[in-house]
Amino acid sequence: METKERIMKEALTLFFKRGVKAVSMDDVAAHLGVSKKTIYKWFVNKDELVFESIQEYVQAMEQTCCGTIEGANNALEALFQILEMVRGLMREVHPSIFYDLQKYHAKAWQLWLDHKNGFFLQQTKENIQRGIEEKLFRQDVDVEIVSRLRLAEVELGFNSEVYPVAQFDLQQVQIALLEHFLFGIATIKGHKLINQYKQITEEE
Amino acid sequence: METKERIMKEALTLFFKRGVKAVSMDDVAAHLGVSKKTIYKWFVNKDELVFESIQEYVQAMEQTCCGTIEGANNALEALFQILEMVRGLMREVHPSIFYDLQKYHAKAWQLWLDHKNGFFLQQTKENIQRGIEEKLFRQDVDVEIVSRLRLAEVELGFNSEVYPVAQFDLQQVQIALLEHFLFGIATIKGHKLINQYKQITEEE
DNA sequence: ACTTTGGAAACATGAAAAGTTTCCATGCGT
């Protein structure tokens, strides 16, 4: 693997596990078993390392999302597969990562905002629209309002004022929120299909 | 009506319509057609006027909520009536009121936080629990996570980063969020009952 | 190992609103 890639990958791992602020360039270097010099050979400064790592990550994420959504048989299955993805991603993530980006890495935060309000919002709206056409999601959901809710929920899950780290598990929270969201837009037909995916039998 | 009450009522009206920061003591006095002297006769300072007005409001709110929930035939109907209440309340509210309290009136904000994390959280949890027992809400909803979501949604609706004033109507947003929440926790049986309340027929 | 940088914290500044005082018109009891 190319050195630059290795650096970004390791940095990202550390950022996710401990937050961005809490990880120094010395840390990254130490974990890679290289000197800081090597890192600065590839990245002008920490800000850029953060930016490029996050960019790489977000882009990979978008690819996966696109693939998942296109591959899904219907809008509901798409969201269900996203749920599985989230389960994997949220295994070990430090909640401060969002806060740190916002506070100390304006460029990287802007990148996230752009993708959130651009790609992810668009994707979410389209998928909900698709679900409505498939009669899996209710016709009377306000797509604009509800899709923004979904994006806000992601960040809400990271908010340790609402879900204190001591009491809640980030992974569980994210999954519960996504699942609740899914039921929130589903028709009865959609609801039954979710039960099928979840292998739940529900009296009517 | 007692003078003190009249002052609080007018202040509250102005706070809701324009936000707290944007309303000066001169404004309140002018709107009442009295001098500041009269206001300061009843309230030591603005902070106290804000605090007492909000307290009055929150307490009235709790009374109404209690009555509503107790009077309802089931947990779902309770939430439905809350929805109607929200519709009335959100007719003309300036989104900045939450922000202003949080930033400039620590005591009043703490009051809101206390009631939110105390009474409202408790009430929400109990009502969801009740709904689960009535088989109207799904057994597998995580009550702790989802009730906190509901409280966060109220504040989310006021967040003009997510729902810009220019594009969204606060009343519509709040209603859409509450409705989505309701569907999000409902069983199929509950879902059908909602449709009944909404007078919607849905193919299955 | 050494220098530089960026952000937190402590410290100014000024404008606007909070809060106070003064003065005067009005109403009321004697």
Added chain:
DNA sequence: ACGCATGGAAACTTTTCATGTTTCCAAAGT
């Protein structure tokens, strides 16, 4: 009619808050 309490208008002082500057230290960067 006179003194006295009340509260409004407005002039006045004080506080608050947004903005900007300086200092200092840990971590960035060499």
